[in-house]
Amino acid sequence: MLYEAVRLALQAILRNMFRSFLTVLGIVIGVAAVIAMVTVGQGSTDQVEADVSTLGTNLLMIRPGQPSQGPGSGVGGTAASLTLKDVEAIEEQIGSVMVATPSNSRAMTVIFGNVNSSTTVTGTDTRFLTARDWPLSIGRAFYESEQRTGSAACILGSTVRQKLFGNSDPLGASIRLKQISCRVIGVLEAKGASSFGTDQDDIVLMPIRAFQRRIAGNQDVSMIYASIRTGVSTDKAKADIERLMRERRRIGAFEEDDFNVFDMKQISSMLTGITSVLTGLLSAVAAVSLLVGGIGIMNIMLVSVTERTREIGIRLAVGATEGQVLLQFLVESIVLSLIGGLIGIVLGLGLGLLGSRLLSIPFSPNPSLVLAAFVFSALVGIVFGFFPARRAARMDPIEALRHQ
Amino acid sequence: MMPPGTTPGTPPGTILGTVASARAVPSPGATPLISLRGVTKIYGTGDAEVRALRGIDLDIHGGEFVAIMGPSGSGKSTAMNILGFLDKPTGGSYAFGGAEVDDLSRDQLALLRRNFLGFVFQGYNLLARTSALDNVELPLIYQGMARTERRRLAFDALGKVGLKGREDHDPSQLSGGQQQRVAIARAIVTNPDVILADEPTGNLDTSRSHEIMDLLTELNRKDGITILMVTHEPDMAVYADRLIHFVDGRIESDTIPDKAVPHAL
Numbered sequence: 073m074l075y076e077a078v079r080l081a082l083q084a085i086l087r088n089m090f091r092s093f094l095t096v097l098g099i100v101i102g103v104a105a106v107i108a109m110v111t112v113g114q115g116s117t118d119q120v121e122a123d124v125s126t127l128g129t130n131l132l133m134i135r136p137g138q139p140s141q142g143p144g145s146g147v148g149g150t151a152a153s154l155t156l157k158d159v160e161a162i163e164e165q166i167g168s169v170m171v172a173t174p175s176n177s178r179a180m181t182v183i184f185g186n187v188n189s190s191t192t193v194t195g196t197d198t199r200f201l202t203a204r205d206w207p208l209s210i211g212r213a214f215y216e217s218e219q220r221t222g223s224a225a226c227i228l229g230s231t232v233r234q235k236l237f238g239n240s241d242p243l244g245a246s247i248r249l250k251q252i253s254c255r256v257i258g259v260l261e262a263k264g265a266s267s268f269g270t271d272q273d274d275i276v277l278m279p280i281r282a283f284q285r286r287i288a289g290n291q292d293v294s295m296i297y298a299s300i301r302t303g304v305s306t307d308k309a310k311a312d313i314e315r316l317m318r319e320r321r322r323i324g325a326f327e328e329d330d331f332n333v334f335d336m337k338q339i340s341s342m343l344t345g346i347t348s349v350l351t352g353l354l355s356a357v358a359a360v361s362l363l364v365g366g367i368g369i370m371n372i373m374l375v376s377v378t379e380r381t382r383e384i385g386i387r388l389a390v391g392a393t394e395g396q397v398l399l400q401f402l403v404e405s406i407v408l409s410l411i412g413g414l415i416g417i418v419l420g421l422g423l424g425l426l427g428s429r430l431l432s433i434p435f436s437p438n439p440s441l442v443l444a445a446f447v448f449s450a451l452v453g454i455v456f457g458f459f460p461a462r463r464a465a466r467m468d469p470i471e472a473l474r475h476q
Numbered sequence: 477m478m479p480p481g482t483t484p485g486t487p488p489g490t491i492l493g494t495v496a497s498a499r500a501v502p503s504p505g506a507t508p509l510i511s512l513r514g515v516t517k518i519y520g521t522g523d524a525e526v527r528a529l530r531g532i533d534l535d536i537h538g539g540e541f542v543a544i545m546g547p548s549g550s551g552k553s554t555a556m557n558i559l560g561f562l563d564k565p566t567g568g569s570y571a572f573g574g575a576e577v578d579d580l581s582r583d584q585l586a587l588l589r590r591n592f593l594g595f596v597f598q599g600y601n602l603l604a605r606t607s608a609l610d611n612v613e614l615p616l617i618y619q620g621m622a623r624t625e626r627r628r629l630a631f632d633a634l635g636k637v638g639l640k641g642r643e644d645h646d647p648s649q650l651s652g653g654q655q656q657r658v659a660i661a662r663a664i665v666t667n668p669d670v671i672l673a674d675e676p677t678g679n680l681d682t683s684r685s686h687e688i689m690d691l692l693t694e695l696n697r698k699d700g701i702t703i704l705m706v707t708h709e710p711d712m713a714v715y716a717d718r719l720i721h722f723v724d725g726r727i728e729s730d731t732i733p734d735k736a737v738p739h740a741l
């Protein structure tokens with residue numbers, strides 16, 4: 073009987089192909105939206121996690137400013153800057169820290185010959201390469217003497233090297249930054265694009281003293297990277313650094329910190345938090361669309377029951393029970409919404425794939441979500457098909473047969 | 477609730493028991509297959525009240541071929557609907573195969589229709605855009621019969637009404653006479669005890685009408701199916717062996733038709 077009901081349902085649906093298609097459009101859009109959204113959301117979360125692991129999971133970053141401002145905010149307004157002495161103190165006095173390195177960055181134009189390119193110039197020291205786990209592809213790191221005297225030696229990121237030099241050898245060449253000329257001593261290995269919206273390889277490194285004296289014009293350090301020894305908990309290292317910094321910056325027992333220590337986990341959870349809020353929001357929109365889709369199905373099923381009054385009369389006359397007629401129409405609306413759900417799933421996965429390609433993030437379809445979408449469309453069919461089906465089942469056979 | 481001893485698909489045991497003997501030649505004193513006592517039907521209330529049936533007493537035995545005639549509005553269709561379990565009387569009682577059916581539920585009446593009755597309507601009432609074979613199969617689907625068995629019985633029934641080779645045609649591809657044959661095939665495919673035919677030839681020309689009447693006569697004579705037929709045409713009524721006249725919601729006469737007038741064959 074169930075098999076017959078499914079066969080009849082498919083027949084009835086195919087007979088009104090175009091109308092059936094319009095009927096399920098709401099479900100198709102709802103399901104496709106949810107699937108595409110969640111797939112892209114999951115993909116970007118995966119991407120953020122992958123990026124964070126390229127930065128190194130045991131990396132801490134220290135910045136001046138109020139803790140509440142978060143890692144994205146700029147240097148805190150009134151908070152005193154960090155200094156090179158802070159870097160030394162962190163590395164020497166905290167056992168769990170392997171290396172600490174300063175960093176101060178500025179967006180600038182670099183020029184070589186008649187080619188110029190805007191990039192980020194970062195003043196730091198050789199320990200930056202260890203902390204960020206970022207080896208050189210060619211050339212060498214800064215000599216101790218270059219760091220001490222602040223001579224103008226530059227290490228290029230692979231993007232900058234590509235833009236300025238193409239395939240020719242950059243080592244020993246002089247590039248111009250503002251009024252200074254800087255000798256290229258090495259090139260970093262490529263890290264690849266990052267979901268933080270920046271190209272990590274679009275960078276020029278120079279000794280921090282040179283940066284402070286000749287570019288920034290002050291003694292500030294805007295951020296300290298501290299790399300934690302393996303096997304030491306990030307939380308412990310963080311607490312140690314916070315204690316040391318409070319001491320060094322003479323913050324009273326009842327005063328708030330005027331600096332921040334972030335770990336990469338915090339940054340990634342903040343970013344994935346944003347994506348999950350977005351996904352949730354769009355899923356709510358999609359749920360409304362499913363509801364509207366369900367009402368559309370109910371509407372068409374009611375029309376269909378009225379149109380087929382005579383057919384129902386015939387079925388009742390030859391001995392169909394109420395239950396059999398109810399089943400037939402219920403199955404029809406379930407099959408209808410399942411077809412919508414399936415089209416929606418396929419469309420959603422397709423859009424998800426397209427979206428992931430465009431955003432160059434991994435394609436991460438979620439099998440349990442696909443299953444849920446399937447079950448949910450069946451539920452929509454049952455809930456919104458029940459009332460029309462019951463109306464069909466309760467018809468009076470004589471009146472139904474007389475209906476024109 | 478169903479009466480005791482009843483399962484879906486098999487109506488009351490008393491009915492089944494009687495049905496086995498229903499095909500026998502009616503003998504006076506045997507339990508009638510159909511028995512109406514004081515049946516009334518009132519439509520509407522108050523000023524709009526229509527008394528369609530005003531007290532019908534009627535016994536029909538298994539194997540009879542009964543024609544019902546009467547002026548328009550005299551209650552013929554109303555009586556047929558009640559006899560066919562499509563409608564319930566306002567008053568009086570109805571026994572089928574010796575069992576009272578007045579208190580049966582909607583679903584139980586559906587089971588009686590499915591297992592014991594076949595309907596033939598003036599307007600054929602076939603499912604549109606559905607092949608002759610599928611139309612004939614319909615009652616068997618609701619009986620829960622397996623597909624291959626269903627197909628076989630539907631094929632046989634279409635063969636019996638002379639539509640071999642038309643199994644795949646849908647109603648729009650068939651003439652009126654052929655459509656009525658499909659309807660008759662659908663009525664007999666369940667091997668019913670009674671066929672209820674309300675003006676089966678009302679939409680057909682004379683020679684097509686006689687063909688349908690010959691078919692019904694054959695089903696009555698050969699298969700012993702009891703036939704109740706409403707008609708306006710005396711030419712068709714003479715095929716029956718009993719003629720009942722309705723006037724104004726009552727039975728005015730119950731006679732043997734005058735077969736002296738020979739009908740065309």
Ligand SMILES: Nc1ncnc2c1ncn2[C@@H]1O[C@H](COP(=O)(O)OP(=O)(O)OP(=O)(O)O)[C@@H](O)[C@H]1O
Pocket residue numbers: 519520526527528546547548549550551552553554555
């Ligand atoms: N559903 C209904 N509601 C109200 N009145 C009805 C209904 N069905 C039938 N009637 C009335 O009951 C009476 C008997 O109708 P019925 O259809 O039984 O007549 P009939 O003998 O079959 O007539 P005809 O030869 O025209 O088919 C008529 O007066 C009709 O108007």
Ligand SMILES: [Mg+2]
Pocket residue numbers: 552553554674
């Ligand atoms: Mg009538």
